[in-house]
Amino acid sequence: MFFLKRLLLLIPLLLVISFLAFILMRLAPGGPFDSDRAPASPEIERAIRAKYRLDEPVLKQYAHYLGDLAKGDLGLSTKYRNHTVNDIIVSALPVSMTLGGLAFFFALVLGIPWGVVMAVQRGQWGDYFWGLLSLLAACIPALVIGPILVLSLAVKAGWFPVALWESPLHVVLPTLTLGLLFAGKVARLVRESTTTTLQSEFITAARAKGLSESEILIKHALRLALLPVVSFSAPMLADLLTGSFVVETIFQIPGLGVFFVNSSLNRDYPLLMGLVLLYAGMLLFLNLLADLLLAKLDPRVKYE
Amino acid sequence: MVDTVHYALRITNCISHIRRAAGRITRRVLPLIFAMGCLSCSQQEPRADLVIANGAEPGSLDPATSKGLEELRIVMALWEGLMRVDPKTALPIPGLAERHEVSPDGKVYTFYLRANATWSTGQRITAHDFVYSWRRVLDPVTASEYAGQLFYLKNAEAYFNRTLKDPNELGVRALDDSTLRVELTNPTPFFLGLCAFQTLSVVPRDVVEKHGDDWMRVRPLPVSGPYQLERWSLNDRVRLRANPHYWDATNTHCQVVDLLPIRSASTAFNLYERGGLDIIWDKELIPSELFPILRPRSDFHSFNYLGTYFLRFNTTRKPLDDPRVRRALTMCIDKQRLVDKILKTGEVIGSHFVPPGTANCRSPEGLAFDPEGARQLLKEAGYPNGQGMRPIEYLFESVSGGGSVHSKIGVELQQMWQRELGIKVELRQMEKQVYLAAQRSLDYDVSRSTWIGDYNDPNTFLDLFRSNNGNNRTGWKNQPYDDLMDQASVLTDLDQRANLLRQAESILVRDEAPIAPLYFYSGFNYHNPDRISGIHGNVLDSHPINAIRVRKEPAR
Numbered sequence: 001m002f003f004l005k006r007l008l009l010l011i012p013l014l015l016v017i018s019f020l021a022f023i024l025m026r027l028a029p030g031g032p033f034d035s036d037r038a039p040a041s042p043e044i045e046r047a048i049r050a051k052y053r054l055d056e057p058v059l060k061q062y063a064h065y066l067g068d069l070a071k072g073d074l075g076l077s078t079k080y081r082n083h084t085v086n087d088i089i090v091s092a093l094p095v096s097m098t099l100g101g102l103a104f105f106f107a108l109v110l111g112i113p114w115g116v117v118m119a120v121q122r123g124q125w126g127d128y129f130w131g132l133l134s135l136l137a138a139c140i141p142a143l144v145i146g147p148i149l150v151l152s153l154a155v156k157a158g159w160f161p162v163a164l165w166e167s168p169l170h171v172v173l174p175t176l177t178l179g180l181l182f183a184g185k186v187a188r189l190v191r192e193s194t195t196t197t198l199q200s201e202f203i204t205a206a207r208a209k210g211l212s213e214s215e216i217l218i219k220h221a222l223r224l225a226l227l228p229v230v231s232f233s234a235p236m237l238a239d240l241l242t243g244s245f246v247v248e249t250i251f252q253i254p255g256l257g258v259f260f261v262n263s264s265l266n267r268d269y270p271l272l273m274g275l276v277l278l279y280a281g282m283l284l285f286l287n288l289l290a291d292l293l294l295a296k297l298d299p300r301v302k303y304e
Numbered sequence: 305m306v307d308t309v310h311y312a313l314r315i316t317n318c319i320s321h322i323r324r325a326a327g328r329i330t331r332r333v334l335p336l337i338f339a340m341g342c343l344s345c346s347q348q349e350p351r352a353d354l355v356i357a358n359g360a361e362p363g364s365l366d367p368a369t370s371k372g373l374e375e376l377r378i379v380m381a382l383w384e385g386l387m388r389v390d391p392k393t394a395l396p397i398p399g400l401a402e403r404h405e406v407s408p409d410g411k412v413y414t415f416y417l418r419a420n421a422t423w424s425t426g427q428r429i430t431a432h433d434f435v436y437s438w439r440r441v442l443d444p445v446t447a448s449e450y451a452g453q454l455f456y457l458k459n460a461e462a463y464f465n466r467t468l469k470d471p472n473e474l475g476v477r478a479l480d481d482s483t484l485r486v487e488l489t490n491p492t493p494f495f496l497g498l499c500a501f502q503t504l505s506v507v508p509r510d511v512v513e514k515h516g517d518d519w520m521r522v523r524p525l526p527v528s529g530p531y532q533l534e535r536w537s538l539n540d541r542v543r544l545r546a547n548p549h550y551w552d553a554t555n556t557h558c559q560v561v562d563l564l565p566i567r568s569a570s571t572a573f574n575l576y577e578r579g580g581l582d583i584i585w586d587k588e589l590i591p592s593e594l595f596p597i598l599r600p601r602s603d604f605h606s607f608n609y610l611g612t613y614f615l616r617f618n619t620t621r622k623p624l625d626d627p628r629v630r631r632a633l634t635m636c637i638d639k640q641r642l643v644d645k646i647l648k649t650g651e652v653i654g655s656h657f658v659p660p661g662t663a664n665c666r667s668p669e670g671l672a673f674d675p676e677g678a679r680q681l682l683k684e685a686g687y688p689n690g691q692g693m694r695p696i697e698y699l700f701e702s703v704s705g706g707g708s709v710h711s712k713i714g715v716e717l718q719q720m721w722q723r724e725l726g727i728k729v730e731l732r733q734m735e736k737q738v739y740l741a742a743q744r745s746l747d748y749d750v751s752r753s754t755w756i757g758d759y760n761d762p763n764t765f766l767d768l769f770r771s772n773n774g775n776n777r778t779g780w781k782n783q784p785y786d787d788l789m790d791q792a793s794v795l796t797d798l799d800q801r802a803n804l805l806r807q808a809e810s811i812l813v814r815d816e817a818p819i820a821p822l823y824f825y826s827g828f829n830y831h832n833p834d835r836i837s838g839i840h841g842n843v844l845d846s847h848p849i850n851a852i853r854v855r856k857e858p859a860r
Contacts, residue, residue, distance in 0.1 A: 028738075029737075029738045029741055029742075030735065030736075030737030030738040030739075030740065030741040031737065031741065032737075034737050034740035034741045034744060035371070035449070035740060036740065036754065037371065037449065037450075037775060038744065038774030038775050038777075042774070043444050043464060043465050043466070044444060044447060044448065044449060044451060044464075046444070047444035047445060047446075047447045048447040048449075051445075051447055076517060079363050080361070080363050080364070080538070081363055081364040081366070081369050082363075082364050082365060082366060082520040082521065082536075083521075083538065087521075087538075088538055091537065091538050092538060092539065147570065150574060154574070154578070155574055155577065155578065158578075161578075161580075162571070162574040162575055162578050162580065163571045163574065163575055163580070164540075164564075164575070164580065165540060166349075248539075249567045249568050249571070250568060250571060251571070252564070252566055252567070252568075252571050252575075253539075254537060254538055254539035254540035255539075258539055258567065259539075265735060265736065265737065266737065267737050
């Protein structure tokens with residue numbers, strides 16, 4: 001019930017977002033049909049603008065847009081004129097979701113133990129060593145890690161393909177590049193939360209009860225320490241699932257990230273709108289899921 | 305020591321716990337992700353016979369609406385017109401029309417289609433298909449940005465602007481299934497070149513009419529060119545397969561061709577080095593910092609083509625409304641320095657606008673590098689040593705990836721104008737669409753510009769600066785220039801025509817100088833000459849894919 005109510009609340013929120021995005025992108029200077037070569041006559045431009053309804057008042061355009069949206073039609077891209085926005089999302093989203101899902105999984109599987117190790121060894125050489133590594137992982141952008149991985153593991157060693165999206169082997173390097181960054185962040189997060197949790201009173205109580213250190217860590221501390229990770233995961237997953245411009249460019253992957261950047265540079269209004277709504281929807285939905293998960297994990301959190 | 309061991313034990317213990325927890329997730333989530341992965345990574349297909357790095361993702365492969373080089377190159381493989389392009393010289397040679405006749409006044413062309421001109425479905429391509437395809441380009445509803453290529457037809461512009469409603473009045477008629485009669489307004493010496501241009505290709509009427517905007521998504525798509533569109537995966541590849549019904553199919557060498565929309569030069573280069581690519585034919589995809597190393601290699605092929613890098617002056621703003629100021633600015637640009645220090649790829653500097661090597665052309669000499677003369681001119685204009693002159697704004701667009709030639713040239717120009725003339729220059733870098741909008745609405749002082757010729761004739765360049773041309777973008781209106789262009793367009797004598805065009809061009813680059821030509825473009829192809837043949841550098845940078853051969857060689 002609570003879930004349904006929250007789900008319904010997302011709709012007005014998405015409407016507000018769509019309205020703001022619709023207006024803002026039209027306020028940006030330059031339009032989708034400014035090109036090196038002007039159309040041979042103003043007539044062509046008028047025809048093109050009419051075709052995409054850009055000749056109407058903005059509010060009327062928006063009304064039309066909502067009408068089409070209700071039918072599930074996101075319109076025709078102005079740059080990729082042979083494709084509908086629906087088409088583009090259907091072809092690129094699964095790719096981004098695969099890569100993002102794997103990177104997310106990799107980030108958690110690597111990041112959580114990494115953080116725990118640092119927390120357990122806090123103040124010792126291990127903490128500093130792993131801490132430095134996690135800091136590096138979280139700070140060095142994919143723009144640097146990607147080419148280094150490609151040069152070393154693909155070009156020099158020849159273990160992996162240098163780019164493209166064809167076989168499971170092609171997925172490895174992009175996943176590493178994308179996942180490492182988030183693994184570093186997750187590790188930092190887990191270290192802080194685990195450290196704090198391990199100092200709280202109920203842990204002392206558990207120690208007094210005579211539980212072994214590992215039992216305390218896994219059964220009691222970790223459960224609480226992972227709460228911030230859950231909150232952090234929702235936006236992280238939304239980010240990862242909708243693609244990364246940099247990683248997709250380095251590895252020539254046909255995902256959504258490239259469309260995000262290019263559609264705004266090209267002023268491709270319909271495509272940009274579709275992507276903004278997709279991202280916003282995903283972000284809101286995942287945040288909702290995270291809230292639910294938090295309620296389940298933490299007995300102190302209660303919803304009506 | 306004991307502490308360390310203790311902690312190590314604790315860690316292993318923890319890890320085993322975590323592993324058990326993770327194991328549960330792994331069993332449930334991983335198969336899901338992998339199932340998705342299998343769906344989205346296409347099953348690995350055998351490598352295409354020929355793989356080409358083609359630059360940006362094509363926006364449209366419909367001949368009527370495609371316009372970028374990356375689109376037109378694929379369109380040329382899918383669709384053919386009356387003429388096609390010779391891979392060596394880029395001159396028009398017979399395509400779907402096996403021969404043609406021209407009337408003595410140069411205004412009426414009669415084309416005879418080949419008996420074996422067929423769609424990839426095996427159906428015959430008729431003259432009526434051409435009439436339909438050309439009318440479609442001229443229909444404003446199609447919104448073809450290259451419709452101007454057909455304005456040389458009688459009544460075309462009127463039909464396009466809806467002042468003439470009856471399509472039968474257009475200068476294109478089918479006399480019978482295989483004969484097409486074309487009437488032009490003026491003798492147009494480059495008309496056959498236009499007939500080889502992609503916009504004038506023939507498209508399948510029934511498919512277009514049935515599917516409307518969606519027609520490019522029909523599979524199998526009936527095509528008229530040497531290749532069929534087998535697959536178009538966005539941002540992944542366009543896969544072409546030889547069309548067995550193409551009239552010249554025996555001379556199509558590669559059966560399967562992949563064109564990859566590669567975005568990063570280093571990715572393209574890594575792929576090439578590892579054998580994943582056969583040809584890089586986009587200049588932006590060869591890392592510029594590697595030019596000095598790559599140039600001596602046998603894989604590197606450079607050639608000159610019809611493109612000019614130039615500056616536009618906004619002639620509607622003071623002080624640039626004074627031709628003396630514009631000429632002074634032009635005369636103190638050390639173009640050779642720009643080419644040597646920034647481009648480093650041996651481009652030819654230019655004082656005129658139409659590139660050398662253009663057919664039917666005798667370009668005049670424009671303004672030479674002469675800082676002393678420039679200072680004199682500026683003094684005459686009332687700005688001795690730049691005194692009293694407001695700062696000038698130099699507009700250029702940002703290029704993703706940074707390190708762009710445009711900004712480096714901007715910085716050099718800033719220094720040259722400051723040093724030689726005492727003029728302050730402010731650099732204004734803008735996002736591409738904003739830059740184009742600013743240029744078009746004359747919201748700039750000086751703007752960097754490029755023009756690439758569409759066909760091999762000075763008209764494709766000089767037409768730009770007629771008063772009413774939408775691409776003029778300088779605010780420059782000059783009656784003598786327009787008159788000369790008009791007079792030239794009705795001449796059949798090519799020699800006389802070249803003389804008139806020369807006069808027009810000297811107004812443009814010498815007397816009035818609304819533009820300052822800097823250099824002419826060089827094109828680059830990167831491919832292994834021992835493996836790849838049939839690709840030639842030519843003035844239109846046009847490389848028909850069906851002419852390219854791959855020699856089989858032992859694996860690297």
